[in-house]
Amino acid sequence: MRRRLLAVLFLGASAVALLFLVLPVVAIFARVPPSRLLHQLSTPVVTDALVVSFKTTAIAQALILLFGTPLAYLVASRRFRGRALVVTLVELPLVLPPAVAGLGLLAAFGRMGLLGSTFGGLGLHISFTQTAVTLAVAFVASPLYIRTAIAAFEAVDPDLVAASRTLGAGSTRTFFRVVLPLAGNGLAAGEALAFARGLGEFGATIMFAGSLQGVTRTLPLAIYAEFSVNFDVALALGALLVAISAALLLTLRLILSWRPSPRTSPSLFAPST
Amino acid sequence: MATLSADFALPLRSFDLRLALDVERTVALVGPSGAGKSSALRAIAGLLRPAEGRIALDGEAWVDVARGVCLEADERRVGLVFQDYALFPHLSVRANVAYGGRERVDELLERFRISHLAKARPRELSGGERQRVALARALARDPGVLLLDEPLAALDAHTKAGVRVELQELLAGFELPALIVTHDYEDAVALAGTVGVLVDGELRQLGSPEELVAEPRDPFVASFTGANLLRGRAVGHENGLTTVRLESGELLYSTDGADGEVGVVVYPWDVSVGRAYVDDSALNLVSGEVGSLVQVGNRVRVRVGPLTAEVTGASAERLELARGGTVFASFKATGTRLVPL
Numbered sequence: 001m002r003r004r005l006l007a008v009l010f011l012g013a014s015a016v017a018l019l020f021l022v023l024p025v026v027a028i029f030a031r032v033p034p035s036r037l038l039h040q041l042s043t044p045v046v047t048d049a050l051v052v053s054f055k056t057t058a059i060a061q062a063l064i065l066l067f068g069t070p071l072a073y074l075v076a077s078r079r080f081r082g083r084a085l086v087v088t089l090v091e092l093p094l095v096l097p098p099a100v101a102g103l104g105l106l107a108a109f110g111r112m113g114l115l116g117s118t119f120g121g122l123g124l125h126i127s128f129t130q131t132a133v134t135l136a137v138a139f140v141a142s143p144l145y146i147r148t149a150i151a152a153f154e155a156v157d158p159d160l161v162a163a164s165r166t167l168g169a170g171s172t173r174t175f176f177r178v179v180l181p182l183a184g185n186g187l188a189a190g191e192a193l194a195f196a197r198g199l200g201e202f203g204a205t206i207m208f209a210g211s212l213q214g215v216t217r218t219l220p221l222a223i224y225a226e227f228s229v230n231f232d233v234a235l236a237l238g239a240l241l242v243a244i245s246a247a248l249l250l251t252l253r254l255i256l257s258w259r260p261s262p263r264t265s266p267s268l269f270a271p272s273t
Numbered sequence: 274m275a276t277l278s279a280d281f282a283l284p285l286r287s288f289d290l291r292l293a294l295d296v297e298r299t300v301a302l303v304g305p306s307g308a309g310k311s312s313a314l315r316a317i318a319g320l321l322r323p324a325e326g327r328i329a330l331d332g333e334a335w336v337d338v339a340r341g342v343c344l345e346a347d348e349r350r351v352g353l354v355f356q357d358y359a360l361f362p363h364l365s366v367r368a369n370v371a372y373g374g375r376e377r378v379d380e381l382l383e384r385f386r387i388s389h390l391a392k393a394r395p396r397e398l399s400g401g402e403r404q405r406v407a408l409a410r411a412l413a414r415d416p417g418v419l420l421l422d423e424p425l426a427a428l429d430a431h432t433k434a435g436v437r438v439e440l441q442e443l444l445a446g447f448e449l450p451a452l453i454v455t456h457d458y459e460d461a462v463a464l465a466g467t468v469g470v471l472v473d474g475e476l477r478q479l480g481s482p483e484e485l486v487a488e489p490r491d492p493f494v495a496s497f498t499g500a501n502l503l504r505g506r507a508v509g510h511e512n513g514l515t516t517v518r519l520e521s522g523e524l525l526y527s528t529d530g531a532d533g534e535v536g537v538v539v540y541p542w543d544v545s546v547g548r549a550y551v552d553d554s555a556l557n558l559v560s561g562e563v564g565s566l567v568q569v570g571n572r573v574r575v576r577v578g579p580l581t582a583e584v585t586g587a588s589a590e591r592l593e594l595a596r597g598g599t600v601f602a603s604f605k606a607t608g609t610r611l612v613p614l
Contacts, residue, residue: 162320163359165346167373167414177372181363 028238040236048214049222049237056130056218057198060137064194068146069187073179075146076153087150094143098203101140105208109135132209133216141198145190152186153179185255192252196245274298277418277450281326281336283316285309289324290316290474296418296450301465302476303458303497309474310454311356314420317452318353319346330417330450352411356423358403360395366406367391373413381409400428401436408443419451425460437463458498462536463612470494482536500610501544501580503537507611514606521579525557527609535611543608544582546575547601548592556603563598577602 029037040046075086093101109126110116119126126132156179164174180187202220209216211225219241227234280293290309294300302310315321317328319335322343328336335344352373360369366387371378382388385405395403404424411419424440425433441464444451455461461468462482469479478485478494485498505525509516514526517537525537551558561578566589568574573589575582580602584592594600 157359159355159357159359160361162315162318162346163353163355163361164372165320166318166349166351166353167410168347169372170345170347178361 025242028235028242032232032235036232037236037239040233041240043233045213045222045226045233046237046240049217049219050240052130052133052214052216053199053218056133056137057195060134060141060198061191061195063134063138064142064145065191068142069149072146072149073153073175076150090146091143093139094147098140098201099207101204102136102207105132105136105139105204110208127208128210128212128216130209130215133205133218136204136208137198137201140201140204141194144197145187145194148190148193149183149187152183152190155186156182188255189252192248192255196248199244199248200241274448275331275417275450277317277328277330277452279313279317279326279328281316281323281328281338283309283312283321283323285312285474288474292316292471292476294469294476294479296452298467299444299447299451299453299465300467300469300479301453301455301461302469302471303455303461304471305497306456308471310456310471311422313471314353314422314452314454317418318351318420319344319349350415350417351420352414352416352418353420354404354407354411354422354424357427358395358407360403360406360410362395364394365391366393366395366398369395369406370409370413373410374415375413377413377415381413385409399432401432404428404436405439417449419447419449421451421453423455424453424464425455425457440464458500459538459610459612462502470497472497499540501537501539501541503539503579505535505537507531507533507535515611517611519579523559525559525609526555526606527611528607529609529611531611538610538612539580539604539608541574541581541583544577544580544602544604546577546582546584546588546592546594547603550601551603553603555606557606557609559602560599561602563594563596563600566594566596575600575602 032040071090075083075090096104106113106127108114108116109119109132111120111125111127113127116126126135160178160182161174164178165171169177199218200220201218202224205216205218206221206224211217211221213222213225217225219237223234223237223241226237274297277296278294279296281291283290283292288309290312292313302313304310312321316323317335323336323338325338326336327334327338330350334340334342335349336342361372364372367378367382370381379388382391385408387402387405387409390398390402390406395406398406404427421440425437428436437460444464451465453461453464455464458468466481467479468482468485470477470485482498482502483504485494503519503525505517505519507515508518508524510530513528515529515531517525517527517531517535519525519537527537550560559578559580561580564576564578566573566575568586571586572583573586573594575584575589575594577600582602584594592600
């Protein structure tokens with residue numbers, strides 16, 4: 001009897017939780033017919049935001065890969081004093097409230113900021129430009145990539161690295177021919193996570209870069225700007241982001257289930273299916 | 274023939290590994306797990322850095338701590354076969370071999386009978402096949418020395434016997450110094466002409482298998498080598514029994530199959546000692562003088578001719594065993610192992 005009751009309670013709670021998570025997403029598509037959603041997507045507000053979002057996110061991702069990968073590899077492959085501190089510093093932006101992140105970026109790169117005055121002397125003004133959007137996206141999204149990349153590099157069997165060295169490969173060749181291919185899936189997964197996070201960036205961007213249409217107004221900022229003006233356009237933007245996010249999630253799951261190098265130990269990211 | 278000379282000290286977690294030996298042909302380092310065997314190979318390969326000493330191949334110094342020389346792993350001409358083979362899982366068999374060197378890939382694939390697997394990934398291979406790939410890859414590097422880390426440990430018992438013979442043939446036809454690490458004394462004897470017993474980072478004894486069994490330098494070497502080893506030649510097969518003629522001329526029987534030069538391995542605890550001759554075809558009989566009597570716990574180790582037997586203290590008293598008396602040592606054909614030499 002008590003077991004039945006527990007089962008019913010669990011099922012009920014699960015149903016409520018699931019419904020709560022699904023309802024807002026469904027509501028976006030339910031309110032406006034799909035044909036009108038599609039029509040709204042061609043308005044300049046939407047196309048401008050799309051261009052700004054993808055341009056800044058693409059540059060930010062390139063920067064994250066370029067600077068984050070070596071950092072992740074060093075942290076994963078070396079044991080040094082202060083390593084735990086470095087990991088904590090890398091992860092800090094992940095838990096930082098977005099408003100604080102925006103404030104920090106302003107204090108560092110803003111007109112009156114720590115480095116801002118130096119840049120200003122060189123004629124570089126970062127805040128409220130597309131560069132500011134890129135920096136904000138990179139700041140909030142990079143920890144997701146770096147964290148996953150550290151785990152991916154750590155999962156590469158050290159004996160394979162050692163084998164490569166004894167076979168006459170230097171550390172550079174070993175990195176590109178053994179470490180990178182074997183960590184590849186993990187890196188791609190981290191990149192997909194960072195991309196999703198960057199695309200949805202809102203708080204830090206609006207504080208550090210403002211919301212100028214065609215310059216710094218990204219998709220999330222455009223939703224915020226439009227929902228009091230034209231709710232249908234906001235809904236269309238929302239539907240677009242839902243579609244992109246769903247595609248990213250699907251990609252992520254595909255990357256993680258497709259593993260060319262099965263290990264004997266279960267992967268940290270093994271799909272639940 | 275080249276010579277690998279190693280004389281170095283390497284601090285490990287709970288002790289210092291100290292190794293001094295010259296490897297000309299095949300040398301096996303044998304010892305319990307955690308004795309520092311793998312670390313020794315890794316130091317020679319350049320994956321661990323000795324604190325002092327020298328490692329050189331034919332006078333070319335790889336490590337000379339006093340002179341500040343320590344070549345990187347990729348600068349030493351060494352072929353290291355890892356215990357789990359460490360094949361690159363994302364590369365085909367051919368690409369794995371070619372990783373060591375591109376010149377002789379086809380020849381090596383052919384030689385190790387893995388040409389038909391060239392396109393396969395390591396995960397599709399059996400244990401024996403993986404080992405052949407690992408060996409081919411190590412040789413593709415054109416090494417000056419071959420290092421094998423527990424080459425038989427990752428294999429099941431059935432595969433192991435066959436692979437051991439293959440390895441023997443390979444090493445026999447080799448023009449390179451080879452250092453093998455194993456925890457199995459039988460494997461060491463089968464593969465190497467010189468065996469070193471390594472315990473807690475210390476080389477307790479280095480010698481031929483016969484020397485180690487006949488004159489173990491300390492109790493550990495004695496207990497580790499344990500078995501009697503008699504040299505002989507398989508001269509016949511009948512009714513599931515192999516007849517072996519010992520160098521002394523005596524005939525022994527074993528249920529193991531073998532051909533050519535063999536080592537007869539008998540564990541002392543499988544040997545009984547008696548005063549009377551027993552006529553039993555299932556029993557091997559060796560007569561001889563009692564050479565030595567050593568009390569080990571509640572048992573007595575008796576040396577009878579070329580054999581060491583272990584009997585209970587009670588039966589030693591009952592038999593009135595004493596040095597110089599003639600006795601018969603007997604052991605079953607089923608308890609007699611044959612290892613190819």
